[in-house]
Amino acid sequence: MATATYPIQVTYCGICSLPPEYCEFGGTTKKCEEWLEEKLPDMHSKLYSQEVLEQNMSALSVDAQKRAEKDSQKKAARAEAASAKLAETRATSKVLIKRIERNKRKYVTAVQGLEAFGLDIKKVAKDFGKKFATGSSVTKVPGGGEEITVQGDLSDDIFDYVVENYKDVPEDNLECIEDKKKKKADG
Amino acid sequence: MFKKDITPGAKSKVKSSVQRTIRSKVLEQYPLLEPYIEDILPKKEQLDLVKLPDRIALYALGTTPLFFQHMDDPLLPHLTLIHRYPRCFPTLRIDRGAIRFVLSGATLMTPGLTSPGGRLPNDPNDAEGRYGKKELEAGEVVVIEAEGKEHACMVGVLKVGTEEMKRVKKGQACEAGHYLGDGLWSLSLG
Incomplete structure (x- = not known):
C-alpha cells in the first residue's frame, strides 16, 4: 500500500x-x-x-x-x-393519494407518506410534474410533515405511476381517497 | 460534528474566483497534495458548495465530496479523499482498543495515541518515519489511522500539541470531526 x-x-x-x-x-x-x-x-x-x-x-x-x-x-x-x-x-405505513375538490370541477391531488419508503419527495414531486405535465410541489401539512400536491385530478394515474416506477412501495399500501371535507366547509 | 444523519441543504455553484482561493488554501494547508491537485481540484471543473446544518459548508466535485468547513475554520478533507490520497496529510495512529470508540463518535483521548499500538510523530517504534518528524501543534488538522488497518478512520482537529501529549498522557487529544460511518460519511450527493 x-x-x-x-x-x-x-x-x-x-x-x-x-x-x-x-x-x-x-x-x-x-x-x-x-x-x-x-x-x-x-x-x-x-x-x-x-x-x-x-x-x-x-x-x-x-x-x-x-x-x-x-x-x-x-x-x-x-x-x-x-x-x-x-x-x-x-x-405498515400507507401512502395516501387524496383527491381534493378545489372549485366544483377542479381538483388537486395530494400524495402523502412516500417518504416512509425512502423516497426523496422533492424529486418525486418533480417527476410527477414532468410525467403529467402539471404543476407539482411539496407542501407542508398543518399537522407536521410534507406532502406532494399535484394540480388536477390524477389520483388513478398517480396510483399506476407509483406502482410502476417505485418498486419499493407495495401496491397494497397505496390508497386512494376522496376528500370532500373542504367542499362541505365551503358550501 | 456529524453524529446524527444530516440532510444536505441548498447546492450552489462556486464562483471561479472563490474556487481559486479554495485551491490555494488547500495547497497552503496540505502542501503534500501539490502533485495531485490537478486530479483533486481540476482548474476547469465546476465545484459545488453544499450547505449542511450548523454552518458547515461542503465542497464537492459532482458527486464526490472533497472538503468541508465550519464557518471559516480550516478546510478538512473528506474521508473518501483521504482514502484516495492517504500519505498527503499529517497522520497519527491509534491502538486497536480505541477504534470502536472513535467509530461511535467519541472524542479521541490521548492514551489511545501514546499506548504501544498508537503512533505519534517521532515515535521510537516508527522505524520508517511514516508518522513524521515534526511535532504537531494544537489546532492542526490530523488524520487518524488505526492499528492494523490500512485506511484512515477519522479526521479532526488536535486539541493538544503532540509534544504535550507525550508528556501528559491523558485527557482529550483530538476532537472528532468526521469519522467512518457518521452522518457526513453516509451523506449521498444526488
Whole structure:
C-alpha cells in the first residue's frame, strides 16, 4: 500500500459502506462478512482468516476483550432493531393519494407518506410534474410533515405511476381517497 | 460534528474566483497534495458548495465530496479523499482498543495515541518515519489511522500539541470531526 500510485482505489462494503476492514466495528458484521465472501473472496480470506482473528484478539487484554465483546453485541442488537423497525414502518405505513375538490370541477391531488419508503419527495414531486405535465410541489401539512400536491385530478394515474416506477412501495399500501371535507366547509 | 444523519441543504455553484482561493488554501494547508491537485481540484471543473446544518459548508466535485468547513475554520478533507490520497496529510495512529470508540463518535483521548499500538510523530517504534518528524501543534488538522488497518478512520482537529501529549498522557487529544460511518460519511450527493 505504501507506494501505490495515487489515487488509490478503495473498495467499500456494500452493506455498511465502510472499508471492509472496519466492518467488524459496525453492527452488521455478519452480513458484511457474507457480502464480502460473495463479492471479493480474496479480501475475505485475507480479513477473516483464523490467524487474523486470533491476532486481533491477542492485541487486547482479556478485560478489554470482554468489554469490546459486550459493546459489539449491543451495537449489533441495536442495528438489528433499527433495521427491523424500518421494515415494520415500511410494511405498515400507507401512502395516501387524496383527491381534493378545489372549485366544483377542479381538483388537486395530494400524495402523502412516500417518504416512509425512502423516497426523496422533492424529486418525486418533480417527476410527477414532468410525467403529467402539471404543476407539482411539496407542501407542508398543518399537522407536521410534507406532502406532494399535484394540480388536477390524477389520483388513478398517480396510483399506476407509483406502482410502476417505485418498486419499493407495495401496491397494497397505496390508497386512494376522496376528500370532500373542504367542499362541505365551503358550501 | 456529524453524529446524527444530516440532510444536505441548498447546492450552489462556486464562483471561479472563490474556487481559486479554495485551491490555494488547500495547497497552503496540505502542501503534500501539490502533485495531485490537478486530479483533486481540476482548474476547469465546476465545484459545488453544499450547505449542511450548523454552518458547515461542503465542497464537492459532482458527486464526490472533497472538503468541508465550519464557518471559516480550516478546510478538512473528506474521508473518501483521504482514502484516495492517504500519505498527503499529517497522520497519527491509534491502538486497536480505541477504534470502536472513535467509530461511535467519541472524542479521541490521548492514551489511545501514546499506548504501544498508537503512533505519534517521532515515535521510537516508527522505524520508517511514516508518522513524521515534526511535532504537531494544537489546532492542526490530523488524520487518524488505526492499528492494523490500512485506511484512515477519522479526521479532526488536535486539541493538544503532540509534544504535550507525550508528556501528559491523558485527557482529550483530538476532537472528532468526521469519522467512518457518521452522518457526513453516509451523506449521498444526488
